[in-house]
Amino acid sequence: MSEVAHPTGYKVYYITWGWLLVMTLLALGVGAVDMPEGIKATLLVGITLAKVVLIGAIFMHLRFEKMNLVLITFCPIVLALIMFFFITPDTVDTATHILLLR
Amino acid sequence: MEATISEQERILASDWGGGKSPFGTTWGKFMMWVFIVSDALTFVGFIMAYGIMRAVSPAWPDQTEVFNMGLITFMTFALISSSAVMAMAVGAAQQGKQKDAVRFLLMTIVGGVIFLGSQVYEWSHFISEGARLDSNPWGVAQFSAIFFVMTGFHGFHVLTGIIFLVYTAMRAATGHYSGDSVEIAGLYWHFIDVVWVFIFAFFYLL
Numbered sequence: 001m002s003e004v005a006h007p008t009g010y011k012v013y014y015i016t017w018g019w020l021l022v023m024t025l026l027a028l029g030v031g032a033v034d035m036p037e038g039i040k041a042t043l044l045v046g047i048t049l050a051k052v053v054l055i056g057a058i059f060m061h062l063r064f065e066k067m068n069l070v071l072i073t074f075c076p077i078v079l080a081l082i083m084f085f086f087i088t089p090d091t092v093d094t095a096t097h098i099l100l101l102r
Numbered sequence: 103m104e105a106t107i108s109e110q111e112r113i114l115a116s117d118w119g120g121g122k123s124p125f126g127t128t129w130g131k132f133m134m135w136v137f138i139v140s141d142a143l144t145f146v147g148f149i150m151a152y153g154i155m156r157a158v159s160p161a162w163p164d165q166t167e168v169f170n171m172g173l174i175t176f177m178t179f180a181l182i183s184s185s186a187v188m189a190m191a192v193g194a195a196q197q198g199k200q201k202d203a204v205r206f207l208l209m210t211i212v213g214g215v216i217f218l219g220s221q222v223y224e225w226s227h228f229i230s231e232g233a234r235l236d237s238n239p240w241g242v243a244q245f246s247a248i249f250f251v252m253t254g255f256h257g258f259h260v261l262t263g264i265i266f267l268v269y270t271a272m273r274a275a276t277g278h279y280s281g282d283s284v285e286i287a288g289l290y291w292h293f294i295d296v297v298w299v300f301i302f303a304f305f306y307l308l
Contacts, residue, residue: 010190017186024178024302031307032166041308048303052296059189059292061285066126069135076142083150088157 016058023051134286138293141259145297148252149304155244156308163240165306169224177220178302181260184213185295188267192288196281200274203284207271210291214264221257225250252301259294266290 027047030040057063062070117124125132156162165171191206228249232239238246270287273279 010193013186013189013193016189017183020182020186021179024175024182027303027307028171028175031303037308044303044308048299051299055185055292055296055299059185059295060289061192066124069125069127069132072135072139075139076146079143080146080150083146084153087150088154 152248180216184210195284
């Protein structure tokens, strides 16, 4: 059903595999280095999204799918951002929601 | 009247006029995508709940002191590798290479079993150190709660995926398979990998 022929060899999968492992090591490095939480979070989100795009495009063949199907797969990420940025301001600094140390 | 007929013709000629596939994919594959998107929303809920807990918690345990990061890295390696091999299984199935498809599917299953076995070890170690769903020795009760819920739910998906892959491999070994059927199983397996990528970065590294 795809409009473009799928790859016939395994080379592209080996290359993607290698990149995913490199990015995993990079994420480990970012996690281990002492740096401001905001910068660390931004870097980890960037690396994670890059890995997800690689897996989606190459392993899940999204690069061969129609754009309407590709856009549907982005729904959870968009909803996640809406959920986080709408709920967090209500939660932070609200005395009743501050978690107590046990 | 002429305008109405031409409007009907326009609609019938469009992707949504019936008898066509607006998403350009097979029914089975599209249903798997719908399932993946809906299932992803569940994990989104967990990850956002975790994010909010982190945002409002005055302290959070240092994960590198609690968990064996070597084991977590090994688990990540096993799952990413199994995902890559799964993509090769799909490629082999689409080219009609039955032996290759079965071989790659079995390798994917091995990767999944290694991951799940490691997770069982991690859980048992965590529990033996005193972690419970409602309390733990590291001070923040929500730390172990979100760990058990997120990794437990993900582990259940891995177990389901392994069962799905065993069934697909058995069908492929007996010749009852198509590129599409292996790809549907592959989509589910890659989704499990994607979820772990998020858990690995946000729960273990951040």
